[in-house]
Each structure stands twice: as C-alpha cells, then as structure tokens.
Amino acid sequence: MLPRVNQMLFFEIASSDEAEAAVEYKARIADELEDGLLIETPLNESTGRMKRLYLGDELSVHFVTEDGIKNYFDSHVIGFREDTIKLIKIRKPDPDRITKVQRRHFLRVPAELEISVTAVGQIRFVTHTDDVGGGGISFLCDGKWAITREMVLDCWLLVPYKNGSLEHASFKAEVVRVVEHTSGRKQVMIKFVSISDSERQKIIRYCFERQLDFRNR
Structure with missing residues (x-):
C-alpha cells in the first residue's frame, strides 16, 4: 500500500550526528506525481519548528494506515516546486520495498x-x-x-x-x-x-x- 495525498509522513533525516539523525519530523503529502511525492515543509515533532531539506537528503520514512499499522520505506529529496507554498519532491517508494519492520538507522x-x-x-x-x-x-x-x-x-x-x-x-x-x-x-x-x-x-x-x-x- 502506498501513502496517499493528505496523509501524514513521519521521518528521520540521515546525518552523521546521531542526535540529529534521531529527530523525528512530520509532513503532509500535498500531491502525488508519477515519479514522486510532493510534501509540505516538515516540522520538528518536538519543537514545532520547520526544517529545511536539501536536494539528496536521505529520509527514513513511515506512515500509518487506517488499521494503525506503521509502514516504513527509504526515500530521498529529488527536487522542489514553488506553489502557493514551497513543496518538496521526494522519491516515491516501490510498493515491494515498503515494510512493516522499522529501519531507523542509515548505513x-x-x-x-x-x-x-x-x-x-x-x-x-x-x-x-x-x-x-x-x-x-x-x-x-x-x-x-x-x-x-x-x-x-x-x-x-x-x-x-x-x-x-x-x-x-x-x-x-x-x-x-x-x-x-x-x-x-x-x-x-x-x-x-x-x-x-x-x-x-x-x-x-x-x-x-x-x-x-x-x-x-
């Protein structure tokens, strides 16, 4: 199952700083494209502050289905689009690579x-x-x-x-x-x-x- 428009994504960003890599952010899916998902600017779950993403940032993502199951996948930032607000384009997950087993740590x-x-x-x-x-x-x-x-x-x-x-x-x-x-x-x-x-x-x-x-x- 793929995440849908208006669904909330939760994710960590790859970093060599372990403390920063453990911070969780959330962002709403604003639109779905053939090759990616457009998300709004992410917010820090703890502070409520917006987080700037850069091209190529690696993300460890999960979303929650209606039955309460967390689904995990890896993605990365592949572009940006200026709309009414600035949107961030991330790679759409391959359905076969979405798993219910959490992967929090980047290699x-x-x-x-x-x-x-x-x-x-x-x-x-x-x-x-x-x-x-x-x-x-x-x-x-x-x-x-x-x-x-x-x-x-x-x-x-x-x-x-x-x-x-x-x-x-x-x-x-x-x-x-x-x-x-x-x-x-x-x-x-x-x-x-x-x-x-x-x-x-x-x-x-x-x-x-x-x-x-x-x-x-």
Missing part, C-alpha cells in the same frame, strides 16, 4: 579515508574521516581550524575499494556539530547538501563493502 561505517576540506576564510587542509555514510560523514582535524556549525564545506574524498581501485567523491556539506576533544583536535560532523547521485553511490558502495567485511569477521 554508516567507521573508516579512516583521506579527505580534503576547503572553506571560507582561507581554510584548507587534508585530514582523515572518522566514519562515512550515504547521508554524511565525520572527520577529525587540528583544533586551529575555525570550523563552526552551519558552515558549508567543499570536500574531496578518496574512496578505496576491495578490488584495489580508487575513486574520488566531491561534494558540498554543512557542518551540523563540532566536538572539541581534550587532545586539542576537533571532531566535525557534516551532512551532504550538494552531491550528485554518482558521487553518493561511490560512498555507498564503499560502505556496503565495509559492512560485508565486518560481517565476515
């Missing part, structure tokens, strides 16, 4: 990958990630770099695969959290705000390979 794996980071104010450095995922990553850097929440970074990630090949994934990301450690280093958690599907797939492929490695140990 994210620990990984030390080389990443180049550039930001305003002549900030430019190369460091290593702490973990990576399809919705964002976190990395460690020297405490001298003035990285702050909501800053947008241009990043270039070196992605190695099991067959020995290397890929480069480039993207823009927003800083969602900065943690300063007693060592003087910072842990920076970022979410993708501008990344092509092909670049995202490079990262997701790496995550699946790493996940299989962990399972086979």
